[in-house]
Amino acid sequence: MIFNYLITALRAFKQQKQHFLLNVIGLSVGLAAAILVALFAKNELSYDAHQPHAERIYRVAQDYSKLGLGVIPIFNYNQGVRAAEQSQVEEVFALKMVEFTREAEVDVKYNNQGFKLNNLYASTANIENFIDIKTLAGDLKEAMNTPESLALSESEVLRIFGRINVVGETLNHAKGKYTIRAVFADLPENTHFGFKALVYADNDPKDLMMTAHYVYLRVGAGTDIKALEKQLTEQTYTGEFKGQMFVELHALLDLHLTAKSPFEMKSGGTKQVVSICIGLSVLLILIASFNFINMTVAQSAKRAKEVGVRKALGASKGQLVAQFLSESVLVSVLSMTIACVLVELILPSFNNLVDRDLALNYVSSFGGAIVIIAISVGVLAGLYPAFFISSFSAKRVLSGDLQRGSTAIWVRKSLLTFQASLSIGLIIGSVTLLQQLSHLQNLPLGYQTNQRLVISDVPVRDVFTQQPSAVFNQLSAINGVQHVGIIDTQLTRSINNTLKPTWPNGEKSSGLTPIIGSSYEVIKSLGLELLAGRDFSAQYASDWASRTNGVTYVGAIITETVAKQAGYTNMADIIGKTIKDTGRNVDMRVVGVVADVKVGNADNSNSNIMFLLGFSYFNPTSEVVLTVNPQNIFTIRQQAAEILAQHANVFEPNINLLSDSYAAILKGDERTSHVVLIFTCLAVFLTCLGTFGLASSAAARRQKEVAVRKVLGASRISIVNILAKEFLVLVGVSIAIAYPVTYWVIAEWLANFNDRVEQLWWVYMSAALLVAGITWLTVSSLAFKAASARPSLILRYE
Known part of the structure; x- marks a missing residue:
């Protein structure tokens, strides 16, 4: 019996090549994408689960x-x-x-x-x-x-x-x-x-x-x-x-x-990305399954006479259901095999995209889950088409009456509406992700990232000195180095030290204020925007931190936010005033005010900063900031490494462009946007397949109507628009469903950022128009073919 089912299924595939290929392509692409994102999500959820007593x-x-x-x-x-x-x-x-x-x-x-x-x-x-x-x-x-x-x-x-x-x-x-x-x-x-x-x-x-x-x-x-x-x-x-x-x-x-702190040992993942991947994996399987249902039901008319003849010869409904289920499972298993081949081909590129070393072990619970899911998809996706086709009345079919109730059409339209809603939501999400990433990359940081080469973790004793050290002088003499500055904080990481200020009017701050120790000319070194006062200069040597009678006196350059916290709206008014930390006995005389500087990453940054000249509290290392000629970067790196090895016993130093360091902290969001964009395109592609299946069914169902309209003088374009209208109505319903849900989900995600974009109406409108346009083109291509057929060929038996 099973062998007979198999032979019959292969014959059906041969006779309906287009239907078979569309089903296999849709399922294999959907399963391959689902396997990839599920593999990534599984890896993200496995972190540290192998540690002793991890729970x-x-x-x-x-x-x-x-x-x-x-x-x-x-x-x-x-x-x-x-x-x-x-x-x-x-x-x-x-x-x-x-x-x-x-x-x-x-x-x-x-x-x-x-x-x-x-x-x-x-x-x-x-x-x-x-x-x-x-x-x-x-x-x-x-x-x-x-x-x-x-x-x-x-x-x-x-x-x-x-x-x-x-x-x-x-x-x-x-x-x-x-x-x-x-x-x-x-x-x-x-x-x-x-x-x-x-x-x-x-x-x-x-x-x-x-x-x-x-x-x-x-x-x-x-x-x-x-x-x-x-x-x-x-x-x-x-x-x-x-x-x-x-x-x-x-x-x-x-x-x-x-964990999102800049002090993590390794950069981590995010719950949102894992949730997105799990959601995409499920949605892609659902979309592929819906396509299978739509296209199988759409082809039911072509197999109606086969069902009628088999029923007339004594076939039971159970046998017909088993036959059509075996066909769907066979398609699903074949699609699973192709999907696994696709995964193996794509996995190296996918690993590069998500920055992981993923591998698919077929002899594992994950491999077993793939087989179970593939068979389940075949069974579940084939159940409705199997019962639908097997329910044809032999008498009505063989007499030429193929009319069915509205249930099948309602189911197919509902599935297509759901697919279109997903496509619209994913398109909006992808565009918003890209906008947010671009916004973060172009944020006004308050400091210049171009032409700044940063040498990290250089011992304070070798460079952070009031008089230029040997290392400082050697670095300054490198051809192509225009300026050398020193700070004790990684600008793209986090603040290391804080003070609790008492403002010039005697009022104490309710919070801590981050501080950055620096050398002379910090404004020039970092490209800060001076609003009032002056830069640190060797001409004012008394600004350098010094300890007298238990009190540390130091010159300070503060950001605009700090000046406002101190109660000053006119930046020039705070110049010359003293900010104190009574707990640590530090007197900070303000010599300059600069525009706000964002220190840290996109999720956790500080802008209320005070730069203190020669003050490095508990910091054993510093950052050397070289303003360089971009054409000489390679040789500057080589010579800087040699100088540090010879004069500071620092080997294999970490030397990076400040622009690259800032771009690196956005890599996680960039990877997320690329993953969502790629799988959004796949979801739209699968939705197009579903639309194609439903449109082909509609075109076949309305052939006589089209022929009559042509006889009465209707043009091809008018007929195309009539057929496309019912699908555009479905897209309208999809828009009504997608808009509120998408807006809420994206708003929740954007709330994780201190600086974020607004959700723009034109993004929502563009997504809707794109899906509507793709739907119209897909339907129109089939409708135009139906409208081009000779009416006499369709109506000759009427």
Whole structure:
């Protein structure tokens, strides 16, 4: 019986080549796209799920929102140890940002060749209780328990030594040497941890102030996280910060998708992108299934006589249903096979687009899900056409009466309306995504990104000096370098330090104000817009930070926002006034006011900034900003690297154009827009297939009407418009459905940005006109063919 069904299905495919090819193309494209986005979503949701006790591990963060800042995932390790006093906390683990704090040396030498230890962190010895890490050589726990010890990842070991067995080898640095005591396998991609080198953590148990650790707590099952957060907040913050700062606990399994701080070890994903991908995956399968239903039902008239003859010969309805279901499942399985081939061909390009290393394992639960979904699509999409076709009356069919009730037409129109609504919504979403990305890329940052070459993480002692250092002079002498400036903050990352100002009128600020330590001529160096006063200049040497009788006196350049917070609308009025931080005994005399500067990324930026001359509070590293001739960038990079290696023992420095660094922080949104744009085009394509199927059915159903109209003198264009009218009405209904839903979804997404575009009416209008135009062209091509047929051929039996 099954063999007979198969033979009959193959004959039907041969006789209806166009219908068969359209179904296979639609299903295979829809399934391939769905597999790709589902594979990406599965990978995003798998981050850190393999870690020991992952569901019970939380990272400690500090909420500075009431002080005008954001949530920072950095905490004090000793405060974290105190958290273990709570009965709910079973164990505490920490990684220290030594590369950022420079408490351990990152620049080393081996055989007189310099290297930089990438992503170096200090770890507590219980790392293996929190991270699934494979040790390839040595003893990781011993390494993290022994001073001057180092553990390197496999890739770092191969980069430096060219071999794995290096336990016992030493690396020299400016303050001594490291002994390598362990080698561990590279961390998998699906983890938020981003270290490649680990060093022994030298911790002072009395230090309760330095916040430079990622602190992780493993809590007991059933712990009330909100109650624990409250307890830790009360334990940590007393005095003036009580009620102003709060402890937050972020679940390890959520970090990849929810953590947005610029201090993350690795850039993460977003919930919105995963939700979009899951939604697209489901919608593409639905659209492909709807196309299958539409086109199968549209072809039902051509198989009506076959059904009538088989019924007359004794075939039961169950046998006919089984026959047509077997055909739909066969089409679905064939489409699945083609879809998998397409996935393998497209996957390298898709990986490049989403910046992931995805692979499809067919012998897995995901592979099994593909087979189940493909068969389910075949069965579910084929059920209605199977019951519809098998319900034909043999008597009515064989007598030439093919008229059916309105149910089939209503179902097909409803499905097409839903598809058109999705297409309109996706087009609007894609255009808005691109507009938002363009808006972020062209935001007035307050500083110039062009022609600025930035050398990151240069030790303060080598460049941040009142008198030009040897490194400063050497960099200034490079051909093509027009100016050299120093700041202690990465402009595209976040503010490192803050002060709590008391304004010149004696009023205290309710929040913290970010500060940036700088060298002379910071306005010229960053291309700031001067509104009042002057730039820092060596002619005013007294502006450089100095300590006298316990008070730090320093010159300040403030942004317009700070001046307004101090109560000044005329920027010139605050020049010469003093802003104080009474807690740290800092007197800041304002010498200039500049237009607002946005420091940070698009989601989290500060514009109320104070630049302080020669004041670098707790910052061990600085950023050297070179204003350069673009034609000389390659040679400038080479010479700058040589100078830093010779005069500062800094190897493999991170040297980037400031414009590239800013573009990099928008990469995630750019990838999202590209993914949505590509799959929007696929959704529109599949909708066109559905429209084609329904239009072909309508053209066949109304052939006699078309012939009569031609006999009565109707033109081809008028007939085309009459046939297209019913589809344009469906598009109108689709617009009414798509507009409010799309507006709400996009508004929710845009709310995540501090700076965002408005939803524009012409985008909505253009999407509707585009879908309507595509629908009209698709229908018109078929209607024109029907209107071109000779009436005599259609009416000759009437």
